[in-house]
Amino acid sequence: MRDNTTTHGKKRLVKSFFNAEHIKAWLYLSPALLFLLLFTYYPMVQVLWDSFFHRPYGADKELFVGFDNYSRLLNDENFITAVKNNFIYAIGTVIPSIVIGFGFALCLTQSSRFKNCIRSLLFFPTLVPLVAAAALWMFIYFPGIGLLDYYLAKLGIQSTDWLGSPDNALYSLMMLTIWKNAGFYMLFFIAGLQGIGEEYYEAASLEGAGWWQKLRYVTLPLLGPTSAFVFVIALIHVFTHVDHVIVMTLGGPMGSTNLVLYYIYQNAHEFNDLAKATTATVLSVMVLLAISFFSIRTMERGIHYES
Amino acid sequence: MASIAFKQIYKSYGNISVIKGIDLEIKDGELVVFIGPSGCGKSTMLRLLAGLEEEDSGSMYIGDSLVNSIAPKDRNIAMIFQNYALYPHMTVAENIGFGLKLRGMNKKNRIRAVDETASLLGLEHLLTKQPRQLSGGQRQRVAMGRAIIRNPKVFLMDEPLSNLDAKLRNQMRIEIKKLQRRLKTTTIFVTHDQIEAMTLADRIVVLNDGKVQQVGAPSKLYSSPVNKFVAGFLGSPSINFIHARRTGDNELTLPDGQCVLLPVDQAQILSDLREVEIGIRPEQIDIVKSRQTTMEENTITWSSSVSLIESLGSEKLVYSYHGEHEVAVKTTNSNGAVEGSNIQLSFSMNNAHLFALNDGRCLSPLAGIAQKGSI
Numbered sequence: 169m170r171d172n173t174t175t176h177g178k179k180r181l182v183k184s185f186f187n188a189e190h191i192k193a194w195l196y197l198s199p200a201l202l203f204l205l206l207f208t209y210y211p212m213v214q215v216l217w218d219s220f221f222h223r224p225y226g227a228d229k230e231l232f233v234g235f236d237n238y239s240r241l242l243n244d245e246n247f248i249t250a251v252k253n254n255f256i257y258a259i260g261t262v263i264p265s266i267v268i269g270f271g272f273a274l275c276l277t278q279s280s281r282f283k284n285c286i287r288s289l290l291f292f293p294t295l296v297p298l299v300a301a302a303a304l305w306m307f308i309y310f311p312g313i314g315l316l317d318y319y320l321a322k323l324g325i326q327s328t329d330w331l332g333s334p335d336n337a338l339y340s341l342m343m344l345t346i347w348k349n350a351g352f353y354m355l356f357f358i359a360g361l362q363g364i365g366e367e368y369y370e371a372a373s374l375e376g377a378g379w380w381q382k383l384r385y386v387t388l389p390l391l392g393p394t395s396a397f398v399f400v401i402a403l404i405h406v407f408t409h410v411d412h413v414i415v416m417t418l419g420g421p422m423g424s425t426n427l428v429l430y431y432i433y434q435n436a437h438e439f440n441d442l443a444k445a446t447t448a449t450v451l452s453v454m455v456l457l458a459i460s461f462f463s464i465r466t467m468e469r470g471i472h473y474e475s
Numbered sequence: 476m477a478s479i480a481f482k483q484i485y486k487s488y489g490n491i492s493v494i495k496g497i498d499l500e501i502k503d504g505e506l507v508v509f510i511g512p513s514g515c516g517k518s519t520m521l522r523l524l525a526g527l528e529e530e531d532s533g534s535m536y537i538g539d540s541l542v543n544s545i546a547p548k549d550r551n552i553a554m555i556f557q558n559y560a561l562y563p564h565m566t567v568a569e570n571i572g573f574g575l576k577l578r579g580m581n582k583k584n585r586i587r588a589v590d591e592t593a594s595l596l597g598l599e600h601l602l603t604k605q606p607r608q609l610s611g612g613q614r615q616r617v618a619m620g621r622a623i624i625r626n627p628k629v630f631l632m633d634e635p636l637s638n639l640d641a642k643l644r645n646q647m648r649i650e651i652k653k654l655q656r657r658l659k660t661t662t663i664f665v666t667h668d669q670i671e672a673m674t675l676a677d678r679i680v681v682l683n684d685g686k687v688q689q690v691g692a693p694s695k696l697y698s699s700p701v702n703k704f705v706a707g708f709l710g711s712p713s714i715n716f717i718h719a720r721r722t723g724d725n726e727l728t729l730p731d732g733q734c735v736l737l738p739v740d741q742a743q744i745l746s747d748l749r750e751v752e753i754g755i756r757p758e759q760i761d762i763v764k765s766r767q768t769t770m771e772e773n774t775i776t777w778s779s780s781v782s783l784i785e786s787l788g789s790e791k792l793v794y795s796y797h798g799e800h801e802v803a804v805k806t807t808n809s810n811g812a813v814e815g816s817n818i819q820l821s822f823s824m825n826n827a828h829l830f831a832l833n834d835g836r837c838l839s840p841l842a843g844i845a846q847k848g849s850i
Contacts, residue, residue, distance in 0.1 A: 367560040370527050375574035375621070376548040385573070389564040 219450045222443040237447040249423045250431040261345040262402040269353030277361045290351040302415035305344045334424035337417055341425055344412055353398045360394030400463040428452050477538035477628040477661055478503045484533035493519050495685035504659040510672040511682035517665045521631045525554050537628055553622035554631040559614050561606040568602040571620040592624045612643045630662040669709050681705050703835035706754050712803040717753045735824055736773050744838045754828040757805040762812055763819045773824040781812050
């Protein structure tokens, strides 16, 4: 009896899965799905698989080594440095560029010809390719005669080796990143701010709110979804952009600007340690997945808008 | 609680002038309804008083204090917005208590005040909900809660019922009126719905084109409009207008050639006007059996063909054509009229309003008195 109903239920399930509506839906999805499988999911699985194999220099085939690659990676000082650098780089670029972008947006939300001009100027760095921006900033950072030192000298400040000293190099890259991204985030915040109804502010002013209270109780909470979104984008930037490292410092001096992605690149193409590069890729993909999963959850929780 | 006074208020946006010199006094504890078509300036007046817009010139008083240069938050006004402007990220309790929190009331007193207000409005069981979980009527009540909790001097309501369905609208209208009676807070209510205006108001202010057309009790505005605009705006279906030429001292000729004699007092007011419009309310027209033979001299009788009949239950709305004129009649006795049939309509000039064709002002004696009366 019971068996009967379950098989019946199963049949129904199979039937409903293959009903016309579903088939249509799958057909519509298939082109996108195909490419997603081919170029995203398949490589991800392949990389995960590869991270358990290793071909020592001179060996003629790959050997299954279990978690050996992972322990080699975690014991590699250079990897640990790259992770630490990435961490400092993340905190030191994401937070300032979001805060600055938000500040710009607050000042520039209302449209006027002047403000539109300023907006475009602030957005401009986003349009410059990172490689070009890095080349530009090399001139700015050039010790002694670079733009920055030139003006600092006028203030009586001695010339600094911005990119050549292990103490400064990472922070110099961070400056460039903030300059490049703040305007981009500003754009999202402007869109978010323009989506907040004027009546919320009017109600707040009648209820007795001043400028700060409106920001604290109205603007910030209602910008929750925008902020979460910008935060994710900013974090992804941190992990996926290394053009400036390649152009400006090659991870140096003394590994002080080595970021995880550059580390992967180096191991794969310079040191020919594909196994290590693969394993580091697996770890960073996992981190990225965790970030997007976590932040999509927060975003969804942050959406207060009426259905 | 306080009285309100507007003195010679002007406001324009760029080249478009929206408020053109408004003078108005509202008594302490009064419920005044601003009504007028879209763009007449009624919401602008509200926003000027709230301080959300700045007037070009003129002065506004709440109580004895001139409020022109006082910040909105210090005017002690509460406003209910058309879409309520409830904060979606706050609970009902937080929304209601928001003003008190901003004014630095401690948490204990605030919770007590919120509870009191909530029980006044029947919201106790919803305090922990968020606005999106509420129905339209409940949101409306939360918005009222946020307004009354601070015990402000003035309530401003900007079309607060227009997002509700018809049944709920009637119910909330009654609740607003009861609440206002109880709190005795001076209230300005803006609407374009004349039923709301007629039923809620102590006094109605009819606005058009940035000017006050007439101020008065609902029944007075209905029975004695000062001009064609007010007569046409209030009442549903709208008042019927009929063009007429003056063919004698106290004689008018209608487009169909029918002559009618005016009562002596109406005739005097016409002075040397040659053309007028007759305004007659739908409920003051009767449907009669056949052309009455013993016609009184100031009664008009028309034959017309029925185009549509709407039943309101106890009453019927009969729309018919007399020549090119569509005439609306509201009656309990339709005398067997059916769509497509010919009927006789009859009304007395004693119940009609006369309007000057050139400027639309009302010429009937009653309206004349109203115009001079306390506005």
